[in-house]
Amino acid sequence: MSAKIIDGKAFAATVREKVAGHVARLKADHGITPGLAVVLVGEDPASQVYVRNKGKQTIEVGMASVEHKLDAGTSEADLLALIAELNADPAIHGILVQLPLPGHLNSDLVINSIDPAKDVDGFHISNVGLLGTGQKSMVPCTPLGCLMMLRDHHGSLSGLNAVVIGRSNIVGKPMAQLLLGESCTVTIAHSRTRDIEAVCRQADILVAAVGRPEMVTADWIKPGATVIDVGINRVPNGEKHKLVGDVDFASAVEVAGAITPVPGGVGPMTIACLLANTVTAACRANGLDEPEGLTA
Numbered sequence: 001m002s003a004k005i006i007d008g009k010a011f012a013a014t015v016r017e018k019v020a021g022h023v024a025r026l027k028a029d030h031g032i033t034p035g036l037a038v039v040l041v042g043e044d045p046a047s048q049v050y051v052r053n054k055g056k057q058t059i060e061v062g063m064a065s066v067e068h069k070l071d072a073g074t075s076e077a078d079l080l081a082l083i084a085e086l087n088a089d090p091a092i093h094g095i096l097v098q099l100p101l102p103g104h105l106n107s108d109l110v111i112n113s114i115d116p117a118k119d120v121d122g123f124h125i126s127n128v129g130l131l132g133t134g135q136k137s138m139v140p141c142t143p144l145g146c147l148m149m150l151r152d153h154h155g156s157l158s159g160l161n162a163v164v165i166g167r168s169n170i171v172g173k174p175m176a177q178l179l180l181g182e183s184c185t186v187t188i189a190h191s192r193t194r195d196i197e198a199v200c201r202q203a204d205i206l207v208a209a210v211g212r213p214e215m216v217t218a219d220w221i222k223p224g225a226t227v228i229d230v231g232i233n234r235v236p237n238g239e240k241h242k243l244v245g246d247v248d249f250a251s252a253v254e255v256a257g258a259i260t261p262v263p264g265g266v267g268p269m270t271i272a273c274l275l276a277n278t279v280t281a282a283c284r285a286n287g288l289d290e291p292e293g294l295t296a
């Protein structure tokens, strides 16, 4: 039997439509245009894909988009000065600093210099702490997008076994926190996990956020499980390249109950959630009721 394909691209379009509605209301009723600033230092290829898609979609939902493209050799002091400017700018409600940063920059220091209220990536230590203690925060976009798709597919996630492969601060850890918040029984697997295939086969929900092309094959998957593939891996395809996930889609689709494709799964949801977080930030900054259904 073949799995249901969870269409992240279509789901993301519905999220963006909701965001556009809230943006229109903010403009008409309050004269507020939510503004998102993206800071890109150097030329990481994965970040460029993201920035390209994001800039276009920010404009499409009616928000203001500002891009700061800095030279790979930019000093930490200059980057911190730019962030201080954006923190102080009332027209900017969301700030995203593309990761990874070039090696000479301390990314923890840089991320923690962003005003937590404008931290639409949800990476600032204050937001991480708020999420970890179940308080209102900015929730990282990729895990938030995954959660929206999981809730839509399952309704309640309570009591399900969830395995997250990957323990990064930007995907694996916050994903695990969100699933715990939904009362899943959560296991985080990583490069030192013993017999990872057997661990994964226990999962009703399997989230792969590893960065290894097609690592998760059918024999890792419990029949009927829901598989969320976060991986974005660029692999050679003849003369060109193609994108594949961390899951071997062709074999997994035969065993899973539901699965997200790459491209067209988690990626588009990540960008939609970034826009959602920016509207939420704009509402909070102005003491307005925040949109329902766009946060965790």
Ligand SMILES: NC(=O)C1=CN([C@@H]2O[C@H](COP(=O)(O)OP(=O)(O)OC[C@H]3O[C@@H](n4cnc5c(N)ncnc54)[C@H](OP(=O)(O)O)[C@@H]3O)[C@@H](O)[C@H]2O)C=CC1
Binding pocket: 046, 142, 165, 166, 167, 168, 169, 170, 171, 172, 189, 190, 191, 192, 196, 209, 210, 211, 212, 230, 231, 232, 233, 266, 267, 270
């Ligand atoms: N779709 C989207 O919107 C986004 C996609 N991504 C993609 O998601 C993937 C993960 O990203 P990110 O979390 O930043 O990556 P990181 O490299 O920061 O983390 C990868 C994690 O995978 C674990 N890992 C590596 N190799 C193995 C292995 N052989 N077996 C088990 N675990 C392993 C690592 O374990 P250890 O900690 O032990 O080293 C680590 O915890 C990438 O493909 C990235 O491009 C990322 C962000 C957004």
Ligand SMILES: Nc1nc(=O)c2c([nH]1)NC[C@@H]1CN(c3ccc(C(=O)N[C@@H](CCC(=O)O)C(=O)O)cc3)C=[N+]21
Binding pocket: 046, 047, 049, 050, 053, 096, 097, 098, 099, 100, 121, 141, 142, 232, 243, 262, 263, 264, 265, 266, 267, 268, 270, 271
């Ligand atoms: N501060 C920060 N926050 C991030 O969230 C962040 C980051 N830095 N650095 C890079 C990674 C990667 N990432 C992607 C998001 C969407 C797609 C995406 O839209 N993917 C499309 C395909 C795009 C294509 O066709 O090439 C899809 O999966 O369908 C890809 C990658 C966010 N990241």
